[in-house]
Amino acid sequence: MAVDFCGLELEHPIVNGSGTFDAIAARRVFGDELLARFPFSAFVSKTVTLAPRQGNPPPRLWELPAGLMNSIGLPNKGLAGYLAHDLPELAGLPVPLIVNVMGFSRDEVAELVEAFSVREEVAALELNVSCPNVETGLVMGADPDEVARLLRAVVGLTDKPLIVKLTPNASEVPAVAAAAQAEGASAVSLINTLKGMALDPGSGEPWLGGQTGGVSGPAVRAIALAQVYAVSEAVSIPVIAMGGVQRGRHAQAFLKAGATLVAVGTESFRDPLAGSRVAAELAALNSNTRNPVRGAAIRPGDVWSNDQRHSAKARRADKRPCKR
């Protein structure tokens, strides 16, 4: 099940979505056994911003019939705090570290990218572009030109793979992905959460402290699959897919849709070892020609493997090697 992702040799295709697993807190809670049974083949850290952020006021969560809506607000220690406190601990993980960064202007993103590009503990960078550029008022990831300008400002600052985390709250996500590729992104990841809202049943006012929140979980899986499929057709760089993955067969579907890696997010809240379980289920699906869940035969062509996945994707787009 080993996967090559932008030159990183990963043990299996299952990683975590940024902000859905705090490896430092989890190690404190579960002990070093977590390292021996680490659920992901690479660890994607929570978003790091230049200045520290305390995040949105509570309440921050709203449960949905098939998922979760959150307005966490990217609390983090800021770049200096992350470098001093988090990075040394995360460097001890048994898997490569992907650091997710977000800036409120292109200069801020550039500063973050530069700071991490010189750190050998960091294997790759992911750009969170789901925030407004304070200079233009535009959500960076919602507009192809805005994403292109951002990448032009940062792509030359690092030799590390640069992943663009796409927002689903855009009219043409494949066009944004194509713009990212054209300007030198190494990979794209999607989907981030979808914007939603809940009202306090008593007062009728917005329930979440941040007014609106991001919807995740199985409720968004079909939307994610459609966007991953469309983006995979639009770009030749690797795609990290996520959205409501709970089982191996969900991960398999994203891989068939063209993804190279699949991230588990909200499901880790229900089961801290969900990543390992999904990876094991995926491996079982790939080693059997019979579906262990339903007992129904799978056509041999349906069985995922590295080669078949690449050829399936190659049918839809010309592949090119990713930047490293």
Place this chain on the structure above:
Amino acid sequence: MLMAATRWGGGEEERPFLPRAFSVLRAPAAGDELHFLLDDVGPGTNRLCELQAGAQLSLVGPLGIGFAPPPAARRPLLVGGGVGIAPLAIWQDQLRLEATVVLGFRDAEHAAGAGLLSGTGGVRIATDDGSLGHHGLVTDLLVSELEADDRAEVYACGPPLMLEAVRALCAEREVAAQLALESGMACGFGACFGCVVATRDGYIRLCVDGPVVSAARLDSAAVPGAPH
């Protein structure tokens, strides 16, 4: 076209989705049982209350930071409201000290759990409707205990407004209090940052830096957004 009226596809009836956080009520020494105290108030507790013997559960725990023992000069004073008595029961088992216990309930019918605790000179009970014990609030009993002897370490768990009343009373009298708070949680192990509570040092995650918080760290214990 045919379908059952409930538990058929999505909709409100299909919650719960996330696991729920509970205090352990008792962990008997034999080590093969855990006891919980549940009040059927929402989709999560409703589903758990439906479970029959032999049903399977998923459990992650124990999680978080619990109560700490009192300094030698102070007597433990346990203050509980409703199902909030659960962490006080296991704390009493672990503490192995004589404790003063005051508990508040809606009415006599909801006070059955009082028997799970034992206090020096008995457990004092308050009910909202006066159907058992003192007619009034558990904080009335707390005040009378502190007036008799305020060399106490208060351990409290209950609804947000009760905890806030306990916090304010103890702050006024400079009595140390450890409060077991509750807020909506998604994961319980520090991953989601959803359960934060405002302290004087900023937000803390209640799942890993609580749920027991020293009252001295709080401007208010009336935590908004408890589980719905």
